[in-house]
Amino acid sequence: MSISGTRVLRVEDHQLITTGGTYVEDLREDALTGAVHAMFLRSPIAHARITSVDVSEALTAPGVVAVYTAADIDLAAGSAGPVGQPWLADGVVRYVGEPVALVLAEHPYQLADAAELIDIDYEPLTAVASIDAALAGETLLFPDTGSNVMQARGEFDETAFDGCEVVLTRTIVNQRVAPAPLEVRGAACAWDANGRLTIWLSTQNAQIARTIVAGGLGVGEDSVRVVTPDVGGGFGAKIGADPEAVVLGWAARRVERPVRWTETRSENLTSMTHGRAQQNTVTIGGRRDGTVQAFRLDVVQDAGAYPRAMFLPTLTELMASGVYHFPKVEAASRAVVTNTTPIAPYRGAGRPEATAAIERAMDLFAAEIGMDPAEVRRVNFVRPEEFPYETPTGAVYDTGEYAGALERVLEAGGYQELRAEQARRREGGDPVALGLGIATYVEITGGDAGGESGRVDINPDGSVTAYTGSSPHGQGLDTSLAMLLSDRLGIPMDRITVRHGDTDEVPKGIGTFGSRSLQLGGSAVRQAADQVIDRARELVADLLEAAPQDLELNVEHGAWQVRGAPSSGSVTWAQLAGQAGAGTLSADVWFGDGAPTFPFGAHLAVVEVDTLTGKVELRRLIAADDAGPVVNPLAFRGQRHGGLGQGAAQALLEVMSYDPDGNPTTATLADYSFVTATELPDFELVDMETPTTRNLLGVKGIGEAATIGSTPAVHNAVVDAVAHLGVSHLDMPTTPLRVWQALAEARKAN
Amino acid sequence: MKVTIEVNGGPVSAEVEDRTLLVHYIRETAGLTATNVGCDTTSCGACTVLLDGESVKSCTVLAAQADGHAVTTVEGLTGQDGELHPVQRAFREQHGLQCGFCTPGMIMATVSLLEHNPKPTRAEVREGLEGNLCRCTGYHNIVSAVVDASGQEVAR
Ligand code: FES
Ligand code: FES
Numbered sequence: 001m002s003i004s005g006t007r008v009l010r011v012e013d014h015q016l017i018t019t020g021g022t023y024v025e026d027l028r029e030d031a032l033t034g035a036v037h038a039m040f041l042r043s044p045i046a047h048a049r050i051t052s053v054d055v056s057e058a059l060t061a062p063g064v065v066a067v068y069t070a071a072d073i074d075l076a077a078g079s080a081g082p083v084g085q086p087w088l089a090d091g092v093v094r095y096v097g098e099p100v101a102l103v104l105a106e107h108p109y110q111l112a113d114a115a116e117l118i119d120i121d122y123e124p125l126t127a128v129a130s131i132d133a134a135l136a137g138e139t140l141l142f143p144d145t146g147s148n149v150m151q152a153r154g155e156f157d158e159t160a161f162d163g164c165e166v167v168l169t170r171t172i173v174n175q176r177v178a179p180a181p182l183e184v185r186g187a188a189c190a191w192d193a194n195g196r197l198t199i200w201l202s203t204q205n206a207q208i209a210r211t212i213v214a215g216g217l218g219v220g221e222d223s224v225r226v227v228t229p230d231v232g233g234g235f236g237a238k239i240g241a242d243p244e245a246v247v248l249g250w251a252a253r254r255v256e257r258p259v260r261w262t263e264t265r266s267e268n269l270t271s272m273t274h275g276r277a278q279q280n281t282v283t284i285g286g287r288r289d290g291t292v293q294a295f296r297l298d299v300v301q302d303a304g305a306y307p308r309a310m311f312l313p314t315l316t317e318l319m320a321s322g323v324y325h326f327p328k329v330e331a332a333s334r335a336v337v338t339n340t341t342p343i344a345p346y347r348g349a350g351r352p353e354a355t356a357a358i359e360r361a362m363d364l365f366a367a368e369i370g371m372d373p374a375e376v377r378r379v380n381f382v383r384p385e386e387f388p389y390e391t392p393t394g395a396v397y398d399t400g401e402y403a404g405a406l407e408r409v410l411e412a413g414g415y416q417e418l419r420a421e422q423a424r425r426r427e428g429g430d431p432v433a434l435g436l437g438i439a440t441y442v443e444i445t446g447g448d449a450g451g452e453s454g455r456v457d458i459n460p461d462g463s464v465t466a467y468t469g470s471s472p473h474g475q476g477l478d479t480s481l482a483m484l485l486s487d488r489l490g491i492p493m494d495r496i497t498v499r500h501g502d503t504d505e506v507p508k509g510i511g512t513f514g515s516r517s518l519q520l521g522g523s524a525v526r527q528a529a530d531q532v533i534d535r536a537r538e539l540v541a542d543l544l545e546a547a548p549q550d551l552e553l554n555v556e557h558g559a560w561q562v563r564g565a566p567s568s569g570s571v572t573w574a575q576l577a578g579q580a581g582a583g584t585l586s587a588d589v590w591f592g593d594g595a596p597t598f599p600f601g602a603h604l605a606v607v608e609v610d611t612l613t614g615k616v617e618l619r620r621l622i623a624a625d626d627a628g629p630v631v632n633p634l635a636f637r638g639q640r641h642g643g644l645g646q647g648a649a650q651a652l653l654e655v656m657s658y659d660p661d662g663n664p665t666t667a668t669l670a671d672y673s674f675v676t677a678t679e680l681p682d683f684e685l686v687d688m689e690t691p692t693t694r695n696l697l698g699v700k701g702i703g704e705a706a707t708i709g710s711t712p713a714v715h716n717a718v719v720d721a722v723a724h725l726g727v728s729h730l731d732m733p734t735t736p737l738r739v740w741q742a743l744a745e746a747r748k749a750n
Numbered sequence: 751m752k753v754t755i756e757v758n759g760g761p762v763s764a765e766v767e768d769r770t771l772l773v774h775y776i777r778e779t780a781g782l783t784a785t786n787v788g789c790d791t792t793s794c795g796a797c798t799v800l801l802d803g804e805s806v807k808s809c810t811v812l813a814a815q816a817d818g819h820a821v822t823t824v825e826g827l828t829g830q831d832g833e834l835h836p837v838q839r840a841f842r843e844q845h846g847l848q849c850g851f852c853t854p855g856m857i858m859a860t861v862s863l864l865e866h867n868p869k870p871t872r873a874e875v876r877e878g879l880e881g882n883l884c885r886c887t888g889y890h891n892i893v894s895a896v897v898d899a900s901g902q903e904v905a906r
Contacts, residue, residue: 674883680890682893
């Protein structure tokens with residue numbers, strides 16, 4: 001019987017619940033014996049010229065081994081071009097949290113003491129602390145470039161909305177949030193006697209990190225080994241390697257000792273990249289019967305101080321029209337630099353912003369024409385028979401059943417009864433208003449156009465070692481891959497080991513991000529297993545003196561036999577591998593032709609809003625998330641839960657804020673509204689499985705999907721709760737203060 | 751100063767700096783690295799351990815304050831024969847962990863929660879674990895794990 005599709009407890013868990021994972025800070029490798037500890041001194045000012053640097057006093061502090069600033073670093077420039085981030089700030093600082101100096105000391109407790117003695121004079125410059133300030137262009141972050149706009153794409157057709165009965169325009173803020181994985185960033189590095197660096201790094205992809213670190217240090221890739229120990233969450237913010245990793249490698253070479261680094265949480269909140277940070281203007285036009293005829297999305301991406309991920313607004317453009325078949329869709333984007341922490345992917349990376357924009361727009365349109373938001377969506381969905389469906393912005397959706405997803409959540413949630421309850425409360429003047437929010441979404445997974453590596457070895461004892469270029473850090477992929485292999489090879493899961501994250505073991509790979517791992521990494525190990533099976537068939541044919549095509553692999557017993565004649569002998573994997581010799585039953589493949597998949601779903605959020613205080617309570621969140629066939633329902637549901645939590649948190653609570661001078665005001669975990677258990681409900685999951693044809697497993701990615709749907713569902717619910725009081729929109733996060741203010745303004749306007 | 755703390759049933763003694771935090775004593779001196787540090791503002795609970803049976807955030811206690819007292823970490827929950835503690839078992843069974851970073855603290859907070867409230871409702875679990883943050887699970891399965899560990903039925 002196949003185990004794929006059944007709920008299987010994770011192989012990862014035993015260690016995690018007994019002795020704990022081995023995260024970077026837990027490493028006790030011999031190579032790290034005698035390591036010095038590192039700390040980055042960071043800019044306390046958003047925008048300033050550095051006028052003098054004096055480290056002499058810090059150098060005399062107890063335990064200090066070295067203090068380095070930009071002047072010491074003899075590496076080629078970090079990122080190419082005039083807007084790249086220097087390894088350590090050089091002459092100018094451009095955000096609070098930018099690394100300015102590196103302190104090395106014998107004991108971690110000595111670091112902060114020494115850092116306080118570093119004397120740096122800053123001459124403040126005007127800070128560009130918002131998208132509006134960046135566009136105004138009065139102060140430029142990089143005067144040589146002549147503008148704060150670093151990328152501008154697309155233009156609009158003046159006549160796009162001609163002939164529409166209703167046209168609405170609204171600017172929607174998709175606020176900046178902190179990824180905040182529970183494990184902050186960390187690294188440990190050591191050079192060996194042959195001049196080769198090993199760096200243990202909390203990253204989502206060792207192989208890309210190796211390219212970045214080797215490139216930064218100016219050494220060949222074969223001179224760098226990256227090892228990814230257990231990683232305590234990434235959410236996109238641990239893709240690759242940050243500049244700090246290169247500086248640490250450089251410093252270890254300079255002091256000729258191993259170096260260890262773990263940032264503090266407060267450091268993490270301003271120095272790890274942030275996510276989202278878009279300001280999107282939607283224009284939607286159509287008929288009063290609910291048909292949308294034209295949609296326009298104008299994206300402004302705040303890229304932070306040093307642009308890193310210019311593909312984010314591009315992805316938002318690509319996904320502009322969401323699950324709808326609109327005759328006319330146009331999208332354009334600009335990316336601007338500001339004196340804030342750089343922006344990079346965060347769970348969803350460009351797609352949540354697109355979904356948030358179109359799903360708010362659909363609700364605005366529905367409200368304007370007086371139609372139920374569910375009905376407006378039904379009128380405009382891409383229909384199942386239209387797939388593959390090419391959107392006007394160029395995405396080619398593989399498969400979907402958008403209306404089906406919506407109907408299922410509406411039914412599971414009891415939509416009609418909820419609407420009736422809402423009407424009752426409104427009529428009765430109940431101060432606790434009920435709000436229903438719908439979001440239907442489609443997103444793109446494995447959208448990076450790369451593939452993934454996979455290798456399967458049958459060991460001489462008949463056990464299996466599989467190697468993947470994917471880099472799971474909480475997703476449970478070890479378990480999912482072992483399940484796939486067990487089903488395919490007929491070898492029990494406890495005889496299968498999955499390895500990843502060490503570039504010496506897995507030299508080629510792309511990693512885990514963009515919800516790519518099962519569809520690409522999973523397909524790769526499956527393909528490798530198939531090749532091993534082909535090779536085995538030839539060997540068994542010799543052994544059993546049978547024609548290869550007459551042989552079958554009995555997966556119940558993990559043994560080869562002649563089809564229809566099991567009594568004529570059988571060969572187990574162990575017998576075969578033992579005879580074949582090491583390395584024979586092995587296949588190493590690269591899977592992927594760059595075609596992404598498009599998971600989709602529908603979410604229904606139910607909120608209560610206390611109209612006297614503005615307080616929002618998320619009461620229910622009902623989600624259909626379709627990512628094709630499910631390998632391990634346990635992990636699949638867990639990914640959805642996590643996504644729902646993070647997505648709802650953006651709608652309700654979380655925001656990384658700056659004052660007008662560019663000082664972060666939510667820079668500790670005491671100030672940042674990281675979502676807790678009390679602010680979330682139990683989640684209600686509705687299952688559906690629509691396969692794709694774009695990979696061997698028929699699967700799509702699920703890592704980000706639920707985040708993408710839940711943010712606009714919850715956001716729409718809050719607006720819906722207070723719509724009858726005259727509120728047509730309010731931006732996220734929907735904090736009590738914001739809701740209360742929106743209500744007060746609406747009262748004034750009436 | 752010299753500090754002696756009973757860690758998971760055995761005494762650990764060492765000469766430490768006065769400012770040494772209990773979490774660092776556990777990790778560096780006792781060499782038990784399951785207990786994690788997730789913040790610097792006493793906000794996350796990743797460092798939760800039991801001090802004389804009561805849950806504390808070990809990043810906020812000095813090793814000196816624990817001198818002469820008993821500390822239990824997640825490593826101390828597993829039986830001699832490797833048998834899992836009911837809370838450990840329930841976290842695995844209910845998929846109450848993903849990356850695992852919050853997990854040791856979450857498990858210790860749960861042990862303490864169930865000590866005070868042996869049959870909590872889901873809402874009571876949420877209240878009780880408010881000081882323990884998890885970025886991966888959305889808390890749903892953590893709540894299920896606590897309910898399961900308490901011997902109550904879990905609707906999945
Ligand atoms: S480390 Fe966050 S509360 Fe102790
Ligand atoms: S499992 Fe990752 S933080 Fe809780």
